[in-house]
Amino acid sequence: MIDVRVLRSDPELARQAQRRRGESPDLVDEILDRDEKRRTAITAFERLRAEQRTLGKQVARAQGDEKAELLVRTKELSTLVKEAEVAQTEAEQAFQAALKRLPNIAAPEAPAGGEDDYTVIEHVGAPRDFAAEGFEPLDHVELGKRLGAIDIERGAKVSGARFYYLTGVGADLELALVNMAMDQARGAGFTTMITPALVKPPAMDGTGFLGQAAADVYRLPAEDFYLVGTSEVPLAAYHADEILEPDTLPRRYVAFSPCYRKEAGSYGKDTRGIWRVHWFDKVEMFTYTTLEQSYAEHEKMLGWEKQWLSKLELAYRVIDTAAGDLGLSAARKFDCEVWIPTRGGYGELTSTSNCTDFQSRRLNIRGRFPDGVKPLATLNGTLVAVPRAVVAILENHQQADGSVRVPTALQPYLQGRTSLEPVQ
RNA sequence: GGAGGUGUCGCAUAGUGGCCUAGUGCGCCCGCCUGCUAAGCGGGUUGAGGGUUAUCCCCUCUCGCGGGUUCAAAUCCCGCCACCUCCGCCA
Numbered sequence: 001m002i003d004v005r006v007l008r009s010d011p012e013l014a015r016q017a018q019r020r021r022g023e024s025p026d027l028v029d030e031i032l033d034r035d036e037k038r039r040t041a042i043t044a045f046e047r048l049r050a051e052q053r054t055l056g057k058q059v060a061r062a063q064g065d066e067k068a069e070l071l072v073r074t075k076e077l078s079t080l081v082k083e084a085e086v087a088q089t090e091a092e093q094a095f096q097a098a099l100k101r102l103p104n105i106a107a108p109e110a111p112a113g114g115e116d117d118y119t120v121i122e123h124v125g126a127p128r129d130f131a132a133e134g135f136e137p138l139d140h141v142e143l144g145k146r147l148g149a150i151d152i153e154r155g156a157k158v159s160g161a162r163f164y165y166l167t168g169v170g171a172d173l174e175l176a177l178v179n180m181a182m183d184q185a186r187g188a189g190f191t192t193m194i195t196p197a198l199v200k201p202p203a204m205d206g207t208g209f210l211g212q213a214a215a216d217v218y219r220l221p222a223e224d225f226y227l228v229g230t231s232e233v234p235l236a237a238y239h240a241d242e243i244l245e246p247d248t249l250p251r252r253y254v255a256f257s258p259c260y261r262k263e264a265g266s267y268g269k270d271t272r273g274i275w276r277v278h279w280f281d282k283v284e285m286f287t288y289t290t291l292e293q294s295y296a297e298h299e300k301m302l303g304w305e306k307q308w309l310s311k312l313e314l315a316y317r318v319i320d321t322a323a324g325d326l327g328l329s330a331a332r333k334f335d336c337e338v339w340i341p342t343r344g345g346y347g348e349l350t351s352t353s354n355c356t357d358f359q360s361r362r363l364n365i366r367g368r369f370p371d372g373v374k375p376l377a378t379l380n381g382t383l384v385a386v387p388r389a390v391v392a393i394l395e396n397h398q399q400a401d402g403s404v405r406v407p408t409a410l411q412p413y414l415q416g417r418t419s420l421e422p423v424q
Numbered sequence: 425g426g427a428g429g430u431g432u433c434g435c436a437u438a439g440u441g442g443c444c445u446a447g448u449g450c451g452c453c454c455g456c457c458u459g460c461u462a463a464g465c466g467g468g469u470u471g472a473g474g475g476u477u478a479u480c481c482c483c484u485c486u487c488g489c490g491g492g493u494u495c496a497a498a499u500c501c502c503g504c505c506a507c508c509u510c511c512g513c514c515a
Contacts, residue, residue, distance in 0.1 A: 039473095039474065039475090042473070042474050042475095042484080043474065043475070043483095043484095045474095045484080046473095046474065046475085046483060046484045046485085047483085047484095049483090049484060049485090050483060050484070052495080052496080053484090053496085055495075055496095056442070056495065056496045057442070057496090059442080059495055059496070060442040060443085060495095060496080061442085067495095070495080071495055072495095073495085074495035074496080075495055076495095077495075078494080078495060078496085092473095243470095243471085366471095373471075373472095
């Protein structure tokens with residue numbers, strides 16, 4: 001949620017930001033119009049309410065005829081106050097509804113445009129040249145079968161399309177990745193968390209996932225729960241309605257959780273294998289800090305993600321996501337995209353967003369600072385989304401004999417194994 | 425799932441319709457006093473919104489949340505939520 005005072009003082013900034021996202025600037029003016037009506041309604045209510053309170057005190061002291069006369073007026077006022085209160089509430093709700101639709105103001109550095117308008121910040125490592133090595137790489141589905149690591153057929157039998165089992169070394173690989181990620185984050189000062197995967201509507205809405213992303217969210221209507229698509233949701237809502245002391249900042253949390261996504265609108269896209277699935281496990285970093293510190297923190301998040309990918313010995317590039325591809329809450333987003341041999345291109349493995357004070361305003365997360373109580377900034381970043389990491393490792397580290405080399409850093413987490421061998 | 429209890433300004437508490445502009449203690453902040461510290465004394469200390477915006481000032485809301493009764497609600501009534509105790513069920 002954007003500070004309405006920013007919209008009042010510099011509406012053109014917000015209109016411009018909307019255009020850079022490829023969205024209509026008219027929403028800004030609709031919000032300002034509703035703000036005007038809201039303030040008029042508040043003033044009207046408060047004037048009546050003040051009169052009611054003043055007269056109410058006189059009633060308490062008055063006697064006889066004087067009291068009777070006052071009661072005539074106060075009874076009238078009682079009705080007027082109630083009407084004015086209803087009008088104020090309605091104006092407030094109309095205003096809030098419009099304001100909540102407005103996405104975060106994209107950072108000036110974020111490229112304008114949509115999904116394909118990203119800029120590449122850097123390349124790290126070179127894609128492996130299988131042709132030079134003299135063999136054709138297998139995809140992760142075939143490798144997963146040979147290793148006894150991934151069972152997609154039975155995933156579909158039990159749960160349907162886009163579900164899978166990790167079996168044997170596949171399951172071992174998940175636990176190894178998760179433990180390694182947790183160790184790295186813990187070493188960087190993060191507090192380890194295991195978070196609820198079912199949340200109530202305010203948590204989902206406050207994090208910004210009931211906007212454009214609502215179609216992608218699983219809901220349990222009977223109990224009014226949502227299944228989270230990322231532990232960003234329970235981590236952001238963790239400090240909702242709290243005022244944090246500045247000397248406890250930054251607060252860094254790392255969570256392991258399952259993630260559930262409908263993947264609506266992706267029909268026919270990435271249908272093979274486990275690249276895009278309805279459920280997966282993920283280790284996610286999350287930071288609460290000041291708005292001023294958030295930009296440096298965002299660089300740190302990216303640094304931790306790069307460190308992680310390097311330990312997995314993967315070639316990747318970093319992109320600066322375009323404004324139109326930021327989602328509702330983010331002001332800026334960096335994706336790390338790893339080279340996937342059988343895709344013949346880069347695919348997103350991790351992503352880190354600076355949501356500035358956008359989520360904090362929705363979730364009412366504030367800090368007590370010398371110059372007042374102010375909303376904090378929130379940032380999130382993937383360390384490991386398990387299935388995609390498994391795909392990247394299997395495909396990039398496969399050998400001509402069908403085995404898969406285990407990256408050195410990961411070996412201690414896989415009972416010292418240096419390679420995964422085919423079982424058939 | 426059932427029964428009972430509890431929810432007040434950081435913490436602990438007072439408050440059974442108008443004297444609540446929510447009192448008191450603790451904690452915290454500022455100042456005074458004081459060789460230092462403690463004690464003592466004085467003041468301040470929820471958050472949000474509106475008017476005005478030159479820091480002041482004025483007003484409204486905020487006693488778990490939402491309704492209702494009333495001229496007037498922390499206080500009375502209804503619903504919901506959270507927590508505690510016990511029972512049931514379950515991993």
